[in-house]
Amino acid sequence: MTQINSNFLNLQGSYLFSEIAKRRTKFIQDNPQAEIISLGIGDVTRGLPEAVTKAMHAAVDELAVPGTFRGYGPEQGYDFLVNAIIENDYKARGVDIKSNEVFVSDGSKCDVGNIQEIFSTDSIVAVQDPVYPVYVDTNVMAGRSGLFDSGIGRYENIVYLDCTAENDFKPSLPDRKVDLIYLCYPNNPTGMTLTKDELKVWVDYARENNCLILFDSAYEAFITEADVPHSIYEVEGAREVAIEFRSFSKTAGFTGIRCAYTVVPRELKGFDKDGSEVVVNDLWNRRHTTKFNGVSYVTQRGAEAIYSAEGKEQISGLVDYYMTNARIIRDGLASLGLEVFGGVNAPYIWLKTPKGMDSWAFFDKLLSEANIVGTPGVGFGQSGQGYFRLTAFGSRENTEKAVERIRNLSL
Amino acid sequence: MTQINSNFLNLQGSYLFSEIAKRRTKFIQDNPQAEIISLGIGDVTRGLPEAVTKAMHAAVDELAVPGTFRGYGPEQGYDFLVNAIIENDYKARGVDIKSNEVFVSDGSKCDVGNIQEIFSTDSIVAVQDPVYPVYVDTNVMAGRSGLFDSGIGRYENIVYLDCTAENDFKPSLPDRKVDLIYLCYPNNPTGMTLTKDELKVWVDYARENNCLILFDSAYEAFITEADVPHSIYEVEGAREVAIEFRSFSKTAGFTGIRCAYTVVPRELKGFDKDGSEVVVNDLWNRRHTTKFNGVSYVTQRGAEAIYSAEGKEQISGLVDYYMTNARIIRDGLASLGLEVFGGVNAPYIWLKTPKGMDSWAFFDKLLSEANIVGTPGVGFGQSGQGYFRLTAFGSRENTEKAVERIRNLSL
Numbered sequence: 036m037t038q039i040n041s042n043f044l045n046l047q048g049s050y051l052f053s054e055i056a057k058r059r060t061k062f063i064q065d066n067p068q069a070e071i072i073s074l075g076i077g078d079v080t081r082g083l084p085e086a087v088t089k090a091m092h093a094a095v096d097e098l099a100v101p102g103t104f105r106g107y108g109p110e111q112g113y114d115f116l117v118n119a120i121i122e123n124d125y126k127a128r129g130v131d132i133k134s135n136e137v138f139v140s141d142g143s144k145c146d147v148g149n150i151q152e153i154f155s156t157d158s159i160v161a162v163q164d165p166v167y168p169v170y171v172d173t174n175v176m177a178g179r180s181g182l183f184d185s186g187i188g189r190y191e192n193i194v195y196l197d198c199t200a201e202n203d204f205k206p207s208l209p210d211r212k213v214d215l216i217y218l219c220y221p222n223n224p225t226g227m228t229l230t231k232d233e234l235k236v237w238v239d240y241a242r243e244n245n246c247l248i249l250f251d252s253a254y255e256a257f258i259t260e261a262d263v264p265h266s267i268y269e270v271e272g273a274r275e276v277a278i279e280f281r282s283f284s285k286t287a288g289f290t291g292i293r294c295a296y297t298v299v300p301r302e303l304k305g306f307d308k309d310g311s312e313v314v315v316n317d318l319w320n321r322r323h324t325t326k327f328n329g330v331s332y333v334t335q336r337g338a339e340a341i342y343s344a345e346g347k348e349q350i351s352g353l354v355d356y357y358m359t360n361a362r363i364i365r366d367g368l369a370s371l372g373l374e375v376f377g378g379v380n381a382p383y384i385w386l387k388t389p390k391g392m393d394s395w396a397f398f399d400k401l402l403s404e405a406n407i408v409g410t411p412g413v414g415f416g417q418s419g420q421g422y423f424r425l426t427a428f429g430s431r432e433n434t435e436k437a438v439e440r441i442r443n444l445s446l
Numbered sequence: 447m448t449q450i451n452s453n454f455l456n457l458q459g460s461y462l463f464s465e466i467a468k469r470r471t472k473f474i475q476d477n478p479q480a481e482i483i484s485l486g487i488g489d490v491t492r493g494l495p496e497a498v499t500k501a502m503h504a505a506v507d508e509l510a511v512p513g514t515f516r517g518y519g520p521e522q523g524y525d526f527l528v529n530a531i532i533e534n535d536y537k538a539r540g541v542d543i544k545s546n547e548v549f550v551s552d553g554s555k556c557d558v559g560n561i562q563e564i565f566s567t568d569s570i571v572a573v574q575d576p577v578y579p580v581y582v583d584t585n586v587m588a589g590r591s592g593l594f595d596s597g598i599g600r601y602e603n604i605v606y607l608d609c610t611a612e613n614d615f616k617p618s619l620p621d622r623k624v625d626l627i628y629l630c631y632p633n634n635p636t637g638m639t640l641t642k643d644e645l646k647v648w649v650d651y652a653r654e655n656n657c658l659i660l661f662d663s664a665y666e667a668f669i670t671e672a673d674v675p676h677s678i679y680e681v682e683g684a685r686e687v688a689i690e691f692r693s694f695s696k697t698a699g700f701t702g703i704r705c706a707y708t709v710v711p712r713e714l715k716g717f718d719k720d721g722s723e724v725v726v727n728d729l730w731n732r733r734h735t736t737k738f739n740g741v742s743y744v745t746q747r748g749a750e751a752i753y754s755a756e757g758k759e760q761i762s763g764l765v766d767y768y769m770t771n772a773r774i775i776r777d778g779l780a781s782l783g784l785e786v787f788g789g790v791n792a793p794y795i796w797l798k799t800p801k802g803m804d805s806w807a808f809f810d811k812l813l814s815e816a817n818i819v820g821t822p823g824v825g826f827g828q829s830g831q832g833y834f835r836l837t838a839f840g841s842r843e844n845t846e847k848a849v850e851r852i853r854n855l856s857l
Contacts, residue, residue: 036625036656036716036717036721037565037566037569037625037626037656037657037658037716037717038565038566038568038569038625038716038717038718038719039564039565039566039716039717039718039724039726039729040563040564040565040566040567040729041566041718041719043564043729043732043733044718044724046732076518078517078518079515079517080512080515080517081512081515082509082510082511082512082515083506083509083510083515085510088506088507088509088510091506091744092503092506095494095499095502095503095506095744096499098493098494098499098699098702098703099493099494099496099499100493101491101492101493101841104490104491104492104493104494104699104702105702106489106490106491106699106701106702107487107489107701107702108702141552141704141739141742142738142739144737144738144739145737145738145739148736148737148738149737152451152587153450153451153454154448154449154450154451155448155449155450155451155452156451157449158448158449169736169737172736173736173737176563176733176736214447214448214449215448245447245448246448247448288509288515288517290517290518290739291509291515291516291517291518291519291740291742291743292509292742292743292744293552293739293740293741293742305447305448305449305450306447306448306449306450307449307450307452307455308449308452310447313450313455315450318450318451318454321454321457322454322587325559325580325583325584325587326555326556326559326560326580326584327553327555327556327559328552328553328555328556328701328704329702329704330704331552331702331703331704331742331744331745332702332703333502333506333703333742333744333745334742334744430512
């Protein structure tokens with residue numbers, strides 16, 4: 036009998052967005068006339084920047100003929116893209132990253148999901164709550180979570196770092212020994228950030244307590260405030276303790292063409308069973324080259340084009356577009372007396388449900404009375420109960436219409 | 447102290463193709479005038495078919511504007527591609543596959559590497575020897591291999607199924623209980639195949655002994671003989687015991703743009719710790735949707751185009767081109783009195799090194815005296831010692847030149 040990985044049986048229900056899709060589909064079946072506005076899943080809606088499509092067309096043409104055809108590329112990404120990343124995302128901010136520290140991939144979801152593989156299954160994992168479900172689910176699959184306690188809605192061996200309005204969404208340091216800390220800033224789902232000094236507290240903690248930070252910075256491009264770091268490596272000492280994940284998905288509309296990257300500094304060390312130091316970069320390189328075969332050449336040329344002068348201008352236009360939506364939602368809801376968070380350095384608005392409503396009850400109310408799909412905060416964790424996420428990724432027209440509809444609700 | 451996954455420390459040396467690249471680079475440094483012909487790594491060299499590039503250009507244009515922009519797609523692949531796969535690769539051969547049994551991915555290397563995750567780490571794994579290194583290395587990483595015995599050059603807990611000229615490269619059934627059997631047909635690296643009756647022996651064995659077959663059929667498009675099955679599901683009962691991996695990499699020149707798929711029939715069952723049946727398709731679906739976010743829309747449109755009338759004709763031309771190369775190599779070497787295998791239903795020629803030379807010694811001789819890069823058989827396992835792989839993926843000109851150069855060697 037072939038035994039399965041029984042850890043999978045500890046996974047809870049279906050993925051948050053499947054449940055949303057199910058309720059949405061049912062509502063549409065029952066109300067075929069309803070004009071639904073989706074501000075739920077964090078997917079972009081604008082077209083790809085022209086610089087990107089131009090580069091992709093040129094790349095397709097290169098692949099059409101033997102003289103310029105390219106087959107397997109370096110699993111870690113082509114130099115042209117790795118160098119553009121280093122120059123523009125790091126060197127321009129005074130951060131020195133080497134080319135063998137950058138691993139181009141087909142998405143941050145894959146990278147943040149796969150990174151745990153290179154660590155011991157005994158590692159104690161800490162996550163923010165609310166949290167992007169992939170961090171937790173991939174550790175459940177690997178056997179690090181222990182059982183799910185349905186009474187409290189949490190896994191017994193995961194350390195949850197609560198982020199609520201009470202602590203301004205800034206979690207306290209772990210109250211027990213942990214090995215791996217997932218931090219996401221600008222945060223999904225709350226849209227909140229840490230200043231450089233606040234992030235330094237975490238880097239110092241990791242250095243003093245021999246743990247590692249897995250820093251998801253997929254929304255970095257949306258930062259507008261000066262004291263919010265764009266990279267964890269802007270903080271002194273972070274190279275010794277942090278892996279950083281970046282994505283082109285939201286920055287440049289790459290959700291459908293897939294490109295991201297992960298930085299693993301050479302200074303980062305783990306320990307084997309005998310307590311000997313192991314260079315984590317070597318492990319990730321081995322994992323990446325053994326189980327992955329590089330990102331589409333066409334996509335990589337598209338990503339490179341983001342860093343051209345034309346590309347930068349177009350990206351900046353895209354980010355402005357979405358951040359204007361964010362302001363419209365934020366200001367609109369605030370003017371109704373709702374408590375709103377995020378939306379200043381991130382394309383997410385996190386709101387406290389009115390009158391202490393349960394997240395899913397508010398979801399149903401918004402869907403049935405305003406025909407708006409959002410994301411129930413509790414879907415991201417227990418500390419998200421009573422909160423709700425709206426995204427700024429819709430069209431301007433729909434965003435304005437959505438705010439108008441909410442204005443007409445009795446809340 | 448953050449502990450690493452110590453199983454990684456059991457991995458042996460660097461990946462085969464890194465060692466080849468190292469020796470090649472050194473040779474070029476020492477002999478800058480040498481005109482190297484590479485028949486080593488199995489990478490294609492022709493341009494993408496016109497039907498594919500046309501479809502990719504159209505897809506890029508769709509992504510350029512909000513009206514036709516597509517962001518996140520289904521993780522399992524778009525219906526347009528899944529349906530084309532089902533109709534053309536299966537229904538046309540009398541095999542019935544449902545759409546929820548097909549999982550489109552960014553490469554078979556990823557899929558055959560990741561599939562082991564859904565099974566218990568206690569599973570006993572059997573592989574053919576010689577073998578594609580990814581099957582073994584990913585099981586080492588997961589902790590299924592036990593330690594490497596450098597005396598015999600094998601991992602203690604992996605069951606190796608020898609494939610040599612003595613058994614016509616048709617392995618015997620395992621001599622002890624195994625849970626997962628990796629079979630690759632048409633085989634990489636030997637280029638050899640099984641007939642339908644021979645494959646049925648394995649399916650029957652798996653059914654009788656409660657084990658599963660992981661069937662890698664990346665080279666299916668190169669089959670020319672009528673009694674060689676294109677899919678394991680042509681064999682009765684295979685739906686209960688086999689997962690099949692297919693790739694567009696070699697068929698259509700997709701090595702640089704990344705697309706493959708995996709079929710997991712709903713009948714396939716594993717068992718949990720209590721002996722209860724678990725539907726393996728559900729596990730893989732959960733793994734795929736949690737750690738992966740779909741293949742580039744542009745690539746998927748390119749893959750769909752392979753199944754158009756125009757696309758099929760162009761693919762057939764590509765396959766003919768490479769298989770003519772295969773015949774040139776095979777016949778050329780055979781005429782020199784070398785013992786050659788494969789090359790009839792696969793783009794690989796597997797040859798016995800002359801005078802019982804060691805595989806790496808023959809590599810060095812071929813590199814230094816004929817300036818040809820091939821792949822030492824022993825790099826694929828102990829049973830590959832004394833063998834050597836040449837690929838048919840070069841240009842016609844280089845392929846003919848390579849055979850001519852070998853003709854002039856003193857062997």
